[in-house]
Structures are given as structure tokens and as C-alpha cells.
Amino acid sequence: MPRIPVHTIDSAPEASQETLRVLEKQFGKVLNIHGEMAHSPVTLAVNAAMNAAIAEHGTFDARTREAIALAVGAVDDCAYCQAAHTLAAQGAGLTEAQTVAIRRGAVDFDPKLDALLAVVREIAGEVGEVSDATWDAALGAGWTDAELTEAFAHVAANLYTNYFNHLARTDLEFPAAPPLQR
Structure with missing residues (x-):
């Protein structure tokens, strides 16, 4: 049983909503992990920023x-x-x-x-x-x-x-x- 409910884009804090929209487009839906991270906009933003840096600068296939x-x-x-x-x-x-x-x-x-x-x-x-x-x-x-x-x-x-x-x-x-x- 999860400790943190999964937010939808509409139920998430306003500061998490745009990041959730981007992730939903990328994955086809709001994944449970992202909907949970959305409770704390900084938690979701850090995750998204790390992955964006890897996508932009990473060299691994x-x-x-x-x-x-x-x-x-x-x-x-x-x-x-x-x-x-x-x-x-x-x-x-x-x-x-x-x-x-x-x-x-x-x-x-x-x-x-x-x-x-x-x-x-x-x-x-x-x-x-x-x-x-x-x-x-x-x-x-x-x-x-x-x-x-x-x-x-x-x-x-x-x-x-x-x-x-x-x-x-x-x-x-x-x-x-x-x-x-x-």
C-alpha cells in the first residue's frame, strides 16, 4: 500500500502541474512515481532536472x-x-x-x-x-x-x-x- 497518494495533473499542486504534463506526454500517462513526487514540487523538479541533464548531455545509448x-x-x-x-x-x-x-x-x-x-x-x-x-x-x-x-x-x-x-x-x-x- 503506497504511503503517498498519486496526484493527477489537476489535483497536483500548481507548481507540479506543468512538470506532470511534460512527463505524461513523455510516458503516455502520469506514472505512479511522478504522481507521488508531485506532492512536493521540488522532489518532482529535481527528478525531472536530473533526467533532463542526462538527456541533454549524456552519451550512453x-x-x-x-x-x-x-x-x-x-x-x-x-x-x-x-x-x-x-x-x-x-x-x-x-x-x-x-x-x-x-x-x-x-x-x-x-x-x-x-x-x-x-x-x-x-x-x-x-x-x-x-x-x-x-x-x-x-x-x-x-x-x-x-x-x-x-x-x-x-x-x-x-x-x-x-x-x-x-x-x-x-x-x-x-x-x-x-x-x-x-
């Missing part, structure tokens, strides 16, 4: 962005984000089996992506700390310092939504991500 989101969602155990990004990742060209592999940390289908996601998982799971071995392995796999630095922005944006979903107990409005066999 959709497949890589979704893989990062899946890895962070798995580290944080965010059911909402794992479900949302499983669908988005499939739209970006990953198979369901690949999305599960990413969430499990077993990306044997793409060694370069695996090296990036190792950095991502350490950022998310170790409060920003990344071992020299993990960093060096990512560089060795072909990622640049600039790309590894950009990965931090993606992790931060995903941590923001993961943590908000834990706080709000956001209800899923799409199918749950496939379970992980551990």
Missing part, C-alpha cells in the same frame, strides 16, 4: 542507460524500478534473459557492458566507493574516464527514484520484473 538502471535497481532492491526498466530495456533491444542477467550481476553476453556495470554496482552498493581493480578493469574494457564519470550521474538519478519508491511504497502499474533465481 538507451541500452546502456537501461542496463545501468537495472543494475542500480537490483542493488537497491527496488521492485518498481526493476519492473519499469525491464520493460524499457526490452524496448532498447535487450532480451528478458539479458535483463535478468544484468540484475543478477552476471552479464556474460557483453564483457564491456559487464565492466561498466561492475563500476555501477560498486557506486550504488558501496556509497560511491569503487575499487581500483574494478575501475581499471572498466578502463581496460574500453570505457573512458569521461564515461565512467558519466555513469555516476546515471547511478545518482536511479538512486533518487529507487529511494523515493522505497519511501513512498509506490505501487506497480506494469508487470513485475521476472524473479531472480539466487
